[in-house]
Structures are given as structure tokens and as C-alpha cells.
Amino acid sequence: MKHFLTLVVVIIIGLGVEVSSVTSRNNTRAGKLFSIFQIVNFPNAPCVGSSTRNGTCFTSDECSSRGGTSAGTCAQGFGVCCTFTVACGATTSQNCTYLVQEATTNPPANPCTFTICKQSSDICRIRLDFTTFSIAGPAIGTTSTGTSIPEDKGGSVGDCNVDSFSVTAPGYKSSPVVCGFNSGQHMILDASGICHKATFDFTGTGSTRQFDIKVTQYTCGDERGGPKGCLQYFTGVSGKVASYNFPTTSATISSTVTHLSSQCYTMCFRQEVGKCAICFTAVKMGSAIIDQGSFGLSVSSTTAAAVTGVQDSGCTSDYLEIPGSERDAAAPDDFTVGTTGSHGHDRVCGRFFGYSDTDLVGVGAVLTIID
Incomplete structure (x- = not known):
């Protein structure tokens, strides 16, 4: 009389790799026969290849069929980090x-x-x-x-x-x-x-x-x-x-x-968590007209001293718009949103980043958005 025993073992190995091993055991008086096969499943998750490129974790065959290049292993060695580069x-x-x-x-x-x-x-x-x-x-x-x-x-x-x-x-x-x-x-x-x-x-x-x-x-x-x-x-x-x-x-x-x-x-x-304001300021203001700063859009108004910043209706061509910004009365060089102040502005342009037409070279304003 023949006896059959089927044992299914599911092992979860880190990184979401699932290995299913199926063993069939055939007992006879003539001897024993064991056959083992494995089915490996893992997510096609992002991975870091051995090169400077990121990739997606696939089996070697999947990577090849999709036109990718293996750039190292992933999923505990069951997959390859497949990168895709096209011309x-x-x-x-x-x-x-x-x-x-x-x-x-x-x-x-x-x-x-x-x-x-x-x-x-x-x-x-x-x-x-x-x-x-x-x-x-x-x-x-x-x-x-x-x-x-x-x-x-x-x-x-x-x-x-x-x-x-x-x-x-x-x-x-x-x-x-x-x-x-x-x-x-x-x-x-x-x-x-x-x-x-x-x-x-x-x-x-x-x-x-x-x-x-x-x-x-x-x-x-x-x-x-x-x-x-x-x-x-x-x-x-x-x-x-x-x-x-x-x-x-x-x-x-x-x-x-x-x-x-x-x-x-x-x-x-x-x-970001725990933050209620965003402040913007020009990285470089410049020290002379020919020495450009890191902000400059459209035509600038002029004063006896130098070219300046422009706001709102004065910005008729190019401009940076930050809706609802206002000047904070407690900080004359600041823009704010959500506070009570004078000289509210939406648009900024001109030669320099500033809240008023009197902001000259080297006197950049800080723009603040408050939630």
C-alpha cells in the first residue's frame, strides 16, 4: 500500500521575500524518493544598484525581457536590481x-x-x-x-x-x-x-x-x-x-x-511638521550694478542712488508671484502672509528682491509666508 505526505512550508525572509517550499514524499518498500521545488515571490520595489543608478527589483529573466540591465542583487539575492537606460x-x-x-x-x-x-x-x-x-x-x-x-x-x-x-x-x-x-x-x-x-x-x-x-x-x-x-x-x-x-x-x-x-x-x-512659516531671501544681492545679484526680473524703477525693486502694479511683464504676502510692520524688510501689516504685495520684480521701491542694491528683503 502506498502512502503520500505533502508538506507545505511558507517562510517569510526579510525584505518581503516569500519562499514556498513543497516536498512530496513517496514511501514504498523499494525505497524513498524526494523531489523539492521552490516558488519565490518578492515585490518589484525600488533598489539601489551597484552603479550610481537606482533600479527596480525583478527576477533576472524579467529584467532581461523588459530590456533592463542587472546592476547587482536584491531581495536577499533572489532578484536583480534592474536598471533602465534609454537613448x-x-x-x-x-x-x-x-x-x-x-x-x-x-x-x-x-x-x-x-x-x-x-x-x-x-x-x-x-x-x-x-x-x-x-x-x-x-x-x-x-x-x-x-x-x-x-x-x-x-x-x-x-x-x-x-x-x-x-x-x-x-x-x-x-x-x-x-x-x-x-x-x-x-x-x-x-x-x-x-x-x-x-x-x-x-x-x-x-x-x-x-x-x-x-x-x-x-x-x-x-x-x-x-x-x-x-x-x-x-x-x-x-x-x-x-x-x-x-x-x-x-x-x-x-x-x-x-x-x-x-x-x-x-x-x-x-x-513640514511643526513649522508655520516659510521665509525666502535672495542668495546673493550684488554689490554694484554690474555685479548681478541672484534676483532680477523685468524692468526696474530708478532712484538717484541705484536701480531698485518693484512690486504689484509696477510689475507689468515678468514677475515672481507669492499670493497674499504682506509687509510685517515689526520687521520692515520682511514679507509675511497671515499677519496685519501695511504694503501687502503679491508680485515682486525689478532689479532686486525687496518690499518697496526704495530697496536698493545690497538691501534685500526676506519674504515670509505664515500659515
Whole structure:
């Protein structure tokens, strides 16, 4: 008479790895026969590869079938950290994909277009982190010496006439057109049911182009993707923010640093635990007219001493808008939100960051938002 015994053992091993071992035992007078097989399940979670890139944990076969590259192991050695790197012309729906072009003066494709599709229907936000981003910059203007800055130094100043980059978001607001140096910057788009197009356009061969852009997809409700409509989303209790093509790695700001044209987008800041205010101040105010500060938008008013800052109705072209900000009467150089004060402001522009038309070079204001 034959006897059969089936034993199922489920072992949970750290990092969410589930190993199911099934053993069949066949007892006969002639002897014993053992056969063992394993079914291993683990989540396709983010992982850190052996290179500088992040990846997703897959089995070796899954990684290969998806066109990825193994960059080390994950899930207690049962999986591989699969990284995805694509070149111009590629289409991808993989989370944590890198769009890459090594340094070249002659890009292999023009335009260079990447098609980015949602990984699943519950993706609401797609973020692009510019680890490296350097293409030809815009038409430049030069800071004037004297007591005023000309309002119009040429219709093309700030335009991306040589190289450009933008991302579509069908049904939602697309990104602005940017160019120049943007390493360390990011963009987040509302995810569309139609695939997004991230496009570089290049003109000529005189400039060196190089980019390495990480694409991350966030499910609906994931706070890391930021609020809907926010092109940029910042967290943490301190840090620096800058407009696109601002030389964030330079110690000085030359007279030819020029902000880009047609930059209409929203920056959002997460309120951190236990914090009730956000303060903004210019990183560098400048010490002379030709020595640029880290803030300057549109035409400036003038005084006998120097060019100044402008607010509200005086900002008729370019401006930075922080709705509901007010001057705090107890701190004359501050903007605040939620307090009673005079000289409430929404818009700031001009040569320097200040709360009044008498703010001169080197007298920058601090802007405070209070919840």
C-alpha cells in the first residue's frame, strides 16, 4: 500500500521575500524518493544598484525581457536590481528610467525625442530629475552700468533659439521650454492617458550637449509626486530654489546671466511638521550694478542712488508671484502672509528682491509666508 505526505512550508525572509517550499514524499518498500521545488515571490520595489543608478527589483529573466540591465542583487539575492537606460527615440513605461546622452557636439538624433508612457492606470504624476543637463543656452543680454536697466534689449533675449527642451502633458499643462544649464533641477507633470513626449531640439554643432534624466512615476495619492499642477515640488526645512538656466554651481553671477523667456509655472513647498512659516531671501544681492545679484526680473524703477525693486502694479511683464504676502510692520524688510501689516504685495520684480521701491542694491528683503 502506498502512502503520500505533502508538506507545505511558507517562510517569510526579510525584505518581503516569500519562499514556498513543497516536498512530496513517496514511501514504498523499494525505497524513498524526494523531489523539492521552490516558488519565490518578492515585490518589484525600488533598489539601489551597484552603479550610481537606482533600479527596480525583478527576477533576472524579467529584467532581461523588459530590456533592463542587472546592476547587482536584491531581495536577499533572489532578484536583480534592474536598471533602465534609454537613448533618443526610445519609448518607455518602466518606472525609474534614465534618459541619457553622453557629451557630444553632434547629437545622433535631431530632434531627440523620448516617449514616456504611464506604467499603469493609477499613475498620476511623472517626475524628471535632471542629474546632468547641459545644452546650448538662450540669447543673452548684458547687465547695464548706470542707473537703469533697459526694459527691452532685443526681442530675442532669453529665447532658446539654438537648443531647447520641453515635455508634453496631453490634457494638462505642458512644461515651459528650457535650455542652457539645468543640472540639479526637476520637472513634474500631471500624467496623461496619452504618452508624454520629452523632446530636445538642437541647432548647429558648436555646443556640447549632455544629459542624464531620471524619470520616476508616482501613483495617485503618493505625496512624493507633489500637488496637481505643480511643476516643481520642494520638501525639507531649508534649501535653495532657482529658475531654469540659473548658474547654481557658480560662485559669482556674471553680467550675462539671463533668465529664460516664457517661464510661467508653479513651484510648491510642503509644510513640514511643526513649522508655520516659510521665509525666502535672495542668495546673493550684488554689490554694484554690474555685479548681478541672484534676483532680477523685468524692468526696474530708478532712484538717484541705484536701480531698485518693484512690486504689484509696477510689475507689468515678468514677475515672481507669492499670493497674499504682506509687509510685517515689526520687521520692515520682511514679507509675511497671515499677519496685519501695511504694503501687502503679491508680485515682486525689478532689479532686486525687496518690499518697496526704495530697496536698493545690497538691501534685500526676506519674504515670509505664515500659515
